[in-house]
Amino acid sequence: MSEFKQPYSEKEFEENFSQIKPLMSETEAYYESSRCLFCYDAPCVNACPTGIDIPLFIRQINSKNDLGAAKTIYNSNFFGYACGKVCPTEVLCEGACVYNNSDVKAIEIGRLQTFATGKAIASNKKFYSPAKSNGKKVAVIGAGPAGIGCACELRLNGFDVDIFEAKEKPSGLTVYGVAPYKITNEEALDEMTYLEKQFGYKIHYNKKISNKEGISSLEKNYDAIFIGIGLGKTSDLKIKGEELENVFGAVEFVEQLRMNHHKISVPKRVVVLGGGNTAMDAASESARMGAEVILAYRRSKEEMGAYDFEFDLAKSVGVKGMFNVSPLEIIGENGKVIGVKLKSTIDGSELVEDCNWVIKATGQSKQKEFLSLIDGISLDEKGKIMVDKDFQTTNKKYFAAGDAVSGGKEVVNAVADGKKAAHGISELLLKK
Amino acid sequence: MANLQTNFAGIKSPNPFWLASAPPTNSGYQIMKAFDAGWGGAVWKTLGVPVVNVSSRYGSLNYRDTRMMGFSNIELITDRPLKDNLREIEEVKKRFPNHAVIASLMVETREEWHQIMKDVTNAGADGVELNFGCPHGMCERGMGSAVGQEPKVLKTIVSWVKEVATIPVIVKLTPNISDITRPAVAAVEGGGDAISLINTIQSIVGVDIDNFVPYPVVDGKSTNGGYCGPAVKPIAMNMLKNCAQHPQVNIPISGIGGVENWRDAVEFILLGATSVQVCTAVMHYGFGIIREMIVGLEQYMDEKGFRTLDDFRGKALGNIMHWEDLNLKYKIVADINEDKCIGCQLCYTACEDGAHQAIGLSDDPINRKPHIIEENCVGCNLCSLVCPVEECITMERRDNGKENLTWKDRTLAGTIPKTFNDELAGGLHHWVPEPGDALKKKKPLHYQSPSQIVK
Numbered sequence: 001m002s003e004f005k006q007p008y009s010e011k012e013f014e015e016n017f018s019q020i021k022p023l024m025s026e027t028e029a030y031y032e033s034s035r036c037l038f039c040y041d042a043p044c045v046n047a048c049p050t051g052i053d054i055p056l057f058i059r060q061i062n063s064k065n066d067l068g069a070a071k072t073i074y075n076s077n078f079f080g081y082a083c084g085k086v087c088p089t090e091v092l093c094e095g096a097c098v099y100n101n102s103d104v105k106a107i108e109i110g111r112l113q114t115f116a117t118g119k120a121i122a123s124n125k126k127f128y129s130p131a132k133s134n135g136k137k138v139a140v141i142g143a144g145p146a147g148i149g150c151a152c153e154l155r156l157n158g159f160d161v162d163i164f165e166a167k168e169k170p171s172g173l174t175v176y177g178v179a180p181y182k183i184t185n186e187e188a189l190d191e192m193t194y195l196e197k198q199f200g201y202k203i204h205y206n207k208k209i210s211n212k213e214g215i216s217s218l219e220k221n222y223d224a225i226f227i228g229i230g231l232g233k234t235s236d237l238k239i240k241g242e243e244l245e246n247v248f249g250a251v252e253f254v255e256q257l258r259m260n261h262h263k264i265s266v267p268k269r270v271v272v273l274g275g276g277n278t279a280m281d282a283a284s285e286s287a288r289m290g291a292e293v294i295l296a297y298r299r300s301k302e303e304m305g306a307y308d309f310e311f312d313l314a315k316s317v318g319v320k321g322m323f324n325v326s327p328l329e330i331i332g333e334n335g336k337v338i339g340v341k342l343k344s345t346i347d348g349s350e351l352v353e354d355c356n357w358v359i360k361a362t363g364q365s366k367q368k369e370f371l372s373l374i375d376g377i378s379l380d381e382k383g384k385i386m387v388d389k390d391f392q393t394t395n396k397k398y399f400a401a402g403d404a405v406s407g408g409k410e411v412v413n414a415v416a417d418g419k420k421a422a423h424g425i426s427e428l429l430l431k432k
Numbered sequence: 433m434a435n436l437q438t439n440f441a442g443i444k445s446p447n448p449f450w451l452a453s454a455p456p457t458n459s460g461y462q463i464m465k466a467f468d469a470g471w472g473g474a475v476w477k478t479l480g481v482p483v484v485n486v487s488s489r490y491g492s493l494n495y496r497d498t499r500m501m502g503f504s505n506i507e508l509i510t511d512r513p514l515k516d517n518l519r520e521i522e523e524v525k526k527r528f529p530n531h532a533v534i535a536s537l538m539v540e541t542r543e544e545w546h547q548i549m550k551d552v553t554n555a556g557a558d559g560v561e562l563n564f565g566c567p568h569g570m571c572e573r574g575m576g577s578a579v580g581q582e583p584k585v586l587k588t589i590v591s592w593v594k595e596v597a598t599i600p601v602i603v604k605l606t607p608n609i610s611d612i613t614r615p616a617v618a619a620v621e622g623g624g625d626a627i628s629l630i631n632t633i634q635s636i637v638g639v640d641i642d643n644f645v646p647y648p649v650v651d652g653k654s655t656n657g658g659y660c661g662p663a664v665k666p667i668a669m670n671m672l673k674n675c676a677q678h679p680q681v682n683i684p685i686s687g688i689g690g691v692e693n694w695r696d697a698v699e700f701i702l703l704g705a706t707s708v709q710v711c712t713a714v715m716h717y718g719f720g721i722i723r724e725m726i727v728g729l730e731q732y733m734d735e736k737g738f739r740t741l742d743d744f745r746g747k748a749l750g751n752i753m754h755w756e757d758l759n760l761k762y763k764i765v766a767d768i769n770e771d772k773c774i775g776c777q778l779c780y781t782a783c784e785d786g787a788h789q790a791i792g793l794s795d796d797p798i799n800r801k802p803h804i805i806e807e808n809c810v811g812c813n814l815c816s817l818v819c820p821v822e823e824c825i826t827m828e829r830r831d832n833g834k835e836n837l838t839w840k841d842r843t844l845a846g847t848i849p850k851t852f853n854d855e856l857a858g859g860l861h862h863w864v865p866e867p868g869d870a871l872k873k874k875k876p877l878h879y880q881s882p883s884q885i886v887k
Contacts, residue, residue: 042876
């Protein structure tokens with residue numbers, strides 16, 4: 001009874017994963033931008049972690065200055081395009097739109113944002129060029145939103161920047177971790193190419209820093225180091241059967257799906273464990289791959305960490321929620337999953353849910369092993385890197401931002417904080 | 433039940449909605465289609481010696497997503513031979529004998545006026561409209577607005593026409609003149625049976641900023657056009673009022689300028705119009721808009737208890753005074769309905785920057801609802817006009833309603849300010865902030881340049 005069939009071609013994959021915030025046409029953008037009230041001290045701006053002057057860029061679109069609008073956006077947020085597509089606008093800018101206080105639909109700010117920035121990317125409009133070199137070098141570990149955000153701002157201040165990325169593509173979770181119906185790989189990567197051309201930082205791909213020597217070499221060759229490594233693998237549940245074939249971590253599953261699209265084969269029944277936004281993504285994606293999906297969460301529906309609209313989205317593609325159940329054991333046969341034993345957290349009763357796959361969306365581990373390579377970096381009790389207001393760590397040479405610091409927030413938060421860390425680095429290295 | 437029957441200077445039509453002389457009345461085909469749709473009358477596209485037109489011919493003023501709120505054209509009078517038009521007039525009248533067909537005319541010499549009057553009368557036209565309004569092209573040739581701007585010439589030509597007229601003669605006036613009542617009075621003096629106004633306003637509707645040429649573009653060049661559409665309605669209504677209130681203009685008036693729905697029509701009738709003429713709205717939406725216009729007008733009349741159009745014609749005129757006759761004691765202040773307010777703060781910024789600094793914001797940043805500082809409020813209305821929510825900001829009366837004192841009264845009593853620093857200045861004790869306070873005021877974060885923002 002799934003709404004979708006397993007896709008066997010790229011075209012079928014694209015149909016199953018059609019964009020939930022598709023690009024606006026000129027006409028749609030013009031009409032939508034006409035609706036903006038141009039509020040004073042607009043609440044949408046205050047709701048944006050990067051503080052984009054939203055009424056201004058919407059007014060620019062409406063006066064047919066799309067590239068001017070794109071510049072307004074990029075001035076505040078280097079991931080302008082990606083954020084327009086992947087931000088939870090429902091709880092940020094669009095959630096703050098005053099139209100919500102009447103019976104009028106909020107302005108589609110996210111889609112207007114991608115409309116304008118998409119034009120800048122398509123026309124390769126150059127808004128920025130790096131400042132004259134100030135002689136200082138900064139290493140950035142991780143080419144995700146925090147790292148790229150930091151690198152762009154550093155280049156505007158004349159720093160030489162080398163980015164070391166463990167994977168083969170930039171943008172971090174934007175390309176590896178966000179649900180495919182939010183942004184396509186091409187879209188995410190086009191913006192990265194667009195930024196790289198303008199800012200001229202160097203990204204070294206497939207360069208995982210994983211030992212003391214790597215760290216020492218960075219410390220020797222760079223004046224400061226920025227850590228934007230995000231989070232690690234999905235945490236273990238520590239229950240029986242976890243080692244079985246066909247038990248996956250949600251982030252690992254999403255990454256495989258993002259990279260291999262229709263070449264991934266999802267079986268008939270999938271149980272997703274968890275109640276956060278990643279769980280919703282994994283559940284929605286499994287359903288769009290043609291599976292029947294049960295989302296099992298140990299507390300009530302109301303207590304889920306996911307945004308309401310994310311659960312609604314999952315439900316809309318046929319995902320069924322099961323609440324107040326916690327996993328006791330993953331049951332296998334011949335090394336493969338055949339079901340999950342769940343226990344009611346209310347009355348203790350047990351049941352077995354048949355399935356062929358189990359996806360664990362129960363949180364990601366911190367990259368403690370990597371961080372232990374660096375002397376003097378303190379982590380809090382949850383393993384998050386401790387930073388001050390300038391995003392400087394307890395080792396003064398190191399700055400950090402993004403999920404490794406926040407424990408897991410939105411792309412937009414990582415970009416904003418990466419940029420602020422760049423200011424911190426400037427302060428440290430240029431203050432004489 | 434409301435009766436929309438109209439008798440305009442002897443020209444009868446089933447309702448007061450006429451098509452203005454313009455592209456929608458270019459042919460018998462269009463006019464038959466319009467009558468079939470419900471229009472009461474039509475003023476035929478101006479007849480005369482046929483012209484040669486250019487392309488393109490139109491330009492539009494769009495306001496945000498509203499298209500054609502203003503419209504400009506450089507099309508001339510009919511480019512079709514007179515005999516074709518006459519034949520079609522005859523055919524339309526035969527099929528629709530109770531509808532009004534009015535021939536718009538524009539020729540030069542007395543002989544031509546006499547000849548064309550005879551021709552259209554023979555074809556069965558119910559009346560004629562003399563086009564003394566067209567402000568582009570034809571005026572360069574001494575016709576159209578060139579006549580309308582010269583009351584003496586206008587009067588002479590009207591009298592030529594009246595020498596032979598056996599059907600009512602309407603004189604169409606140009607708004608491109610400082611006092612519309614002068615040509616209106618001249619039309620009366622020349623013997624005109626009615627006037628119609630306004631024709632289009634001379635305009636440059638927009639400029640192509642990439643190619644440095646105004647719209648509409650004709651092979652890289654342009655010329656001034658005639659402006660019409662909803663944007664000109666306020667100008668048209670003021671001119672209508674001026675004519676309707678003028679003691680010598682005692683002939684019926686057909687109102688033209690931005691009429692597109694029943695409300696517009698009611699407003700024109702309240703200001704003294706006997707019929708209304710429509711063009712731009714039809715060019716935008718087609719003849720079908722008549723359905724809404726007729727039903728809306730009937731409903732309004734039924735609700736108000738008006739049986740005929742005469743029952744409310746000119747009813748607003750008595751309430752239009754000179755400024756000096758307005759009551760200076762009348763005092764209203766704005767009131768914000770907190771339940772309806774959505775917190776856009778447009779009223780705040782409008783009053784703060786564009787009026788009298790009479791709206792304040794809460795110190796609590798969570799509370800976005802502004803409040804009125806009543807002692808500063810002059811009752812100007814601006815906040816209620818910018819508010820995007822219906823009925824959220826209302827103007828509340830504060831005077832006792834018993835006193836009436838006008839500028840004229842004060843002039844007679846000698847209590848008006850007379851010197852530059854007079855103690856009687858109306859704003860003498862009105863609070864205004866110190867100029868320097870403007871620079872101390874806290875600005876929203878995003879009003880600064882992005883590089884300054886560190887959140």
